[in-house]
Amino acid sequence: MSDFDSNPFADPNASNPFQDPSVTQVRAAAPPGLEEYNPFTEVKPAPAGMAPKTGGTAANVQPAIMKPTEEPPAYSQAQPQPQQTRAAAELLKRQEELEKKAAELDRREREMQSLSASGGRKNNWPPLPEQFPVGPCFYHDITVDIPVEFQKTVKIMYYLWMFHAGTLLANLIGCLAWFCIDAARGVDFGLAILWLLLFTPCSFVCWYRPLYGAFRSDSSFRFFIFFFVYICQFGIYVIQCIGISGWGASGWISALTALNRSVPVGIIMIMVAALFTSLAVMSLIMFKKVHAMYRTTGASFEKAQQEFATGVMSNKTVQTAAANAASRAAQESFKEQI
Incomplete structure (x- = not known):
């Protein structure tokens, strides 16, 4: 067989490389304990003069932990952005409005059923x-x-009518005080009574009720009635605010005239004139507001004409009168032919 198949360490006469004098000299010079050191274990060699520790295992060895030099910042929950907060508030507000409208519709439905x-x-x-x-x-x-979106406007107009009635009552008191200091002002006092008894119910029937019915049934014809009458009412407010003597209104002219005769009466009439002025201003503002809402409802003059024609022709009195007129015309034409 070849020499490669033989064991070179089987020969007893072969030299041992670890018994070489240079190797043994280095081993002798090594520090004690190094020969027991095993790099593949986690147990460190015992220093010189100390016995190695026994019973230590790898489980008792703790890993190294590094401590930070600065403490980490405390965790704080992210604050919501202002825009998110505003959007959430708007959503809550809309939800409340929708709930109120739903509750109101339910109440109206129950009331209509009852x-x-x-x-x-x-x-x-x-x-x-x-x-x-x-x-x-x-x-x-x-x-x-009244629908929900128009209720606020109708309520304001109702309160405005009540303010109108209260102003006429205050005007009566002012004219009465003026008549007490000047017997020649009996005409103004009498007209003040007439205006209170006449304008209070007529204003309710002639412009408030048409406005109420217009918003209730979306009637173009009622809107036009309201606009026409309310413009005339605004003109009356202006005249009463001016206070021409002999017209039964405690306006500015009448108040200044009475102030020369009596200061307390003049002050009362000045307050009434201020009420007429504020009433005229508020009426003009509400007229513009109602007109703006009228334009959003889809009403028009053509619809008003159609409603008027339909209402007139559906009236029994008008139908009877038209039938009588037609029968009379037919009879007269028949007589002429004979």
Whole structure:
């Protein structure tokens, strides 16, 4: 066989490389304990003069932990942005408005059902006592008849009408005080009574009720009635604000005239003149507001004409009169032919 198949260390006469004098000299010069050091274990060699530790295992060795020089900042929850907060507030506000509208619609539906079950709506305005010989003439309930988006405007106009009635009553008091210091002002006092008794119900019937019905049924014809009458009412407010003597109004001219005779009466009439002025200003503002809302409802003059024609032709009195006129015309034409 070849020499490669033989074991070179099997020969007893072969030299041992670890017994070489240079190797043994280095081993003798090595520090004690180094010969027990095993680099593949986690146990460190014992220093010189100390016995190696026994019973230590790898499980007792703790890993090195580095401590930071500065403490980490405390965790704080991210604050919401202002825009997010504003958007959330708007959403909550819209949700509340929708809930209010839904509750109001439910209430109106229940009320309409109760009214239909009871046989129809009963007049409730003016709110007169049951013992009064005259009963209410109109049914007035803004929350039931008027759509939600128009209720605020109708309520303001109703309060404006009440303010109008109160101003006429104050005008009566002012003219009475003027008549007390000047007997020649009896005409103004009498006209003040007439204006209170005439304009209070007429203003309710002639411009407030048309406005109420216009928003209730989206009637173009009622809108035009309101605009026409309310323009005339605004002109009356201006005249009453001026206060021409002999016209039954405690306006500025009348107030300054009475101030020369009596300071207390002049002050009362000046307050009434201020009420007429504020009434005229508020009426002009509400007229513009109602006109702007009228343009958004889709009403027009053509619709008003159609409603007027339909209403006139559906009236039984008009139908009877038209039938009588037609029959008379037919009879006269028949007689002429004979």
